[in-house]
Amino acid sequence: MENYIFGQMPRKYQRKTEKGKWTAEQLRNAITEISNGCSIRSAGKEHGIPESTIRKKLKLSEEERYQPMCLGGVVTFTMRQEQELADHVIKLAKMFHGLNPIQLRKLAYQYAEANNVCHKFNKERKLAGKDWYYNFMERHPNITLRKPEATSVNRIKAFNQESVKLFFSNLELVYDKYKFTPDNIFNVDETGITVVQKPVKCLAPKGLKQLGYKTSAEREKNVTVICCCNAIGRYIAPMFIFPRKRMTDLLSKNGPSGALFSCSLSGWSNENLCMDWLQHFSQSVKPTVMSPVLVILDNHSSHISLSIYEFCKSTGIVLLTLPPHTSHRMQPLDLTFFGPLKSAYNQECDLFLRSHERITTYDLAEIFNKAFIKVGTMEKAISGFRSAGIYPFQPDKFTLEDFAPASQFQPVNDENTLTDITNKNLSSKPNDACVVSNTESQQPSTSNTSESAFQQTSKMQNLVTESLASIISEQASKSKSDRNSPSETTNRLKGKHVTAETLSPIPCTSSTSKYQRKNKQKSIILTATPNKDELEEAEKKKQARQKEVDRRNSDSEVESIDSVSMLCDDDECDDYPDVDENQCLVCGELPTKSESWYRCTVCSNWAHALCTGYDSPENYICDHCD
Known part of the structure; x- marks a missing residue:
């Protein structure tokens, strides 16, 4: 009894028999031989599968037939359902919205509840258990817990x-x-x-609260x-x-x-x-x-x-x-x-x-x-x-899969525009997308879900059926909180299969910032002849600024910084750049009279407004801090 805690099986259980160690491939070969005329008993002996097990498997559907034997309990999800969860976890990670263990356990509970799956998860905390999480990770070795890299x-x-x-x-x-x-x-x-x-990383004694390094x-x-x-x-x-x-x-x-x-x-x-x-x-x-x-x-x-x-x-x-x-x-x-x-x-x-x-x-x-x-x-x-x-x-x-994350930030349609919903992918906000998404036969989506993720604007992967179009139209006028509620989704779609993507949708975020760059930069051949005219115009502006600086220096009348139009994201900002020491972050030139300057909200350094490419100093971040 020392290996059991509160009546549960140990997480690292060592099997003591060879019962149920056959694989799905062995079962598939045995069933193939039986279909060719071999007896069930002979096929079972040849492949090491009990006759009674083969007879039970032959009565099951094609989906459930090749599931491994579950000794000691009943599995919560079918292979198809669990594979759907695994595919969704991988998809979210590629879209820069990966799930942590707690979020995955919460999603598993919601998925079981929404699809009326019999489970033994914690209904008070509304979480799947730790044992389920560790077994899920063991069954899917292509998923691992990693520390992500911050990506702007x-x-x-x-x-x-x-x-x-x-x-x-x-x-x-x-x-x-x-x-x-x-x-x-x-x-x-x-x-x-x-x-x-x-x-x-270095070695240190266990239990040490803080570890320093020189x-x-x-x-x-x-x-x-x-x-x-x-x-x-x-x-x-x-x-x-x-x-x-x-x-x-x-x-x-x-x-x-x-x-x-x-x-x-x-x-x-x-x-x-x-x-x-x-x-x-x-x-x-x-x-x-x-x-x-x-x-x-x-x-x-x-x-x-x-x-x-x-x-x-x-x-x-x-x-x-x-x-x-x-x-x-x-x-x-x-x-x-x-x-x-x-x-x-x-x-x-x-x-x-x-x-x-x-x-x-x-x-x-x-x-x-x-x-x-x-x-x-x-x-x-x-x-x-x-x-x-x-x-x-x-x-x-x-590939198209590599470009999928960028589709989250494309312009989206208005909430109330929900026409032709059955023939188009969801192109509205995430809240409108929190509706069931079915395949042609209302089966869960599989791993091959990246083909349709790169259409026009922030689309979900699966198509919406005609039977759900009226539900979407009704929910469009409701509040955001009601549409996001998993319980509301479950009640509305009772009897329908609810996918993992419905419960944990991929965010489709529209660009809400009012201040965008004037001219979006792109890849160019700098030494191409057509660029010469633009460079000459920029050089004339630069020389004009330099002449203004030279004139001020020659007259020995260095004007105060208040006379130079410096713009800051804070109206009460009194930390202005020194005319003699600070340079533009972009072009390296000194401040001159009647020029607008923007201040980086991260490093607090200054740059010409024209050099930044921003329409306003609000939320300006220089290229070095970006």
């Missing part, structure tokens, strides 16, 4: 079929025009390092590192950008061989530093107009200027930008290099602190160099280009 809404929305298709179209154009070989295809990207490393400071500014590699695994010496006014040779001590060291007030890249890196890149690769190279980079505004355009055209560098906010799926360095690089850098910081009191900015180059040498392998670079579909060229690398 902008990244989810930006990775859509239209943007990715445009990028691969541009990539195909430059491939066809210049016939690039893999050694001439490069990717460049920025990452940040700091003297405050992220501690790795770091150099509480908080520190980032140092930007620009890395570059090509499709055959060649790495260009990185460029370091330190957050300071003046450069010193001590910062480059024991750094990577051939690396470039520079500085800026913010520690981020700007147009001038981007030009410095391009010259550094040109000296290392030595491209020519007759033998050009392709550089794939993000579309940050610091990479776009007339001087950069003219330099690249004269030296044979073709610049192709990625779609905005898609680097987590399409940037080769992000896919396979920066993650291991950060881990190796943190480990090197831990080793350094064992023999030193603290890490300073003068030690960063040396520590980074050790991590860079360990991680900068050919395999990682080649794998990154392959994973992004850039080389070898794979325009169909990403």
Whole structure:
């Protein structure tokens, strides 16, 4: 009795007999032989299945026949029902709305109640038991409990079929025009390092309430590192950008061989530093107009200027930008290099602190160099280009299933517009979608549910039958809380099969923000001739701002910040940028008279209103914080 707790079977029960150990495949083979004329007893002996078991199975339906024997109790859900739950769990995880164990147990209880399934779940807490959860996870090894990575809404929305298709179209154009070989295809990207490393897991005594680890400071500014590699695994010496006014040779001590060291007030890249890196890149690769190279980079505004355009055209560098906010799926360095690089850098910081009191900015180059040498392998670079579909060229690398999460944020129809509901997928808000969704024969949806998830606007997977159209119309005028109630759904659909997606619908969120970017950025070929006119116009505006700054400085009349139109998301904000020290986050220029400035709500730094692309300072987040 010591293995039993409150009359329940132990979670790790060890079987003592071989009873019921046959598989569904053995049963299927036995039934096939019986249909060919073999006796039930002979087929049972040959495949190790009792005769009585075969006779019972032959009386069952095709759906229930091949379920494994349940020794010691009755299963709650059928194989089809449990597979539906498993498919829905996987689908929600891919849509960035994964369930935690408590939510899954709650969904299982609601699913059993809605479909009148006999169960022994806790009716007071309205949860399935822990034993059911652990057994469910054991029966579905393709599902595991993982810690998700925080992904911003902008990244989810930006990775859509239209943007990715445009990028691969541009990539195909430059491939066809210049016939690039893999050694001439490069990717460049920025990452940040700091003297405050992220501690790795370490051994400690059980029961310890708090476990600390030595770091150099509480908080520190980032140092930007620009890395570059090509499709055959060649790495260009990185460029370091330190957050300071003046450069010193001590910062480059024991750094990577051939690396470039520079500085800026913010520690981020700007147009001038981007030009410095391009010259550094040109000296290392030595491209020519007759033998050009392709550089794939993000579309940050610091990479776009007339001087950069003219330099690249004269030296044979073709610049192709990625779609905005898609680097987590399409940037080769992000896919396979920066993650291991950060881990190796943190480990090197831990080793350094064992023999030193603290890490300073003068030690960063040396520590980074050790991590860079360990991680900068050919395999990682080649794998990154392959994973992004850039080389070898794979325009169909990403499927419709990969673009499904972006459909959550498409514009949705009005609540009261519910016409032709039987012939269309649900394209209204999630509350309207909380209705049963049936297949042709009112059977539960299976794992093949991704085919219809990418139609026009935020659609559910299954079609709504004619018998439920009137119910949807009636519920459209009710309050939101009534429609979301699982009990209300159960009462309305009594006698109908309620799918897991009905009880836990995939959110279909419309964009509610009033302040959107004026011109949505997209993938472009920066060095293409049509872009020259836009760059020249931008250069004229920049020179006009610079003339205003020069005039004010020459007259020695630096006006107070109140005379400069600075806009903040808080009307009472009195923390304005210093005219002499602060620069625009995007273009790097100083404030001038009668210019509107927006302040980032995260890092509190400033940028020209025209440079941000936002219509209002409210909810403005700069590209560095996004």
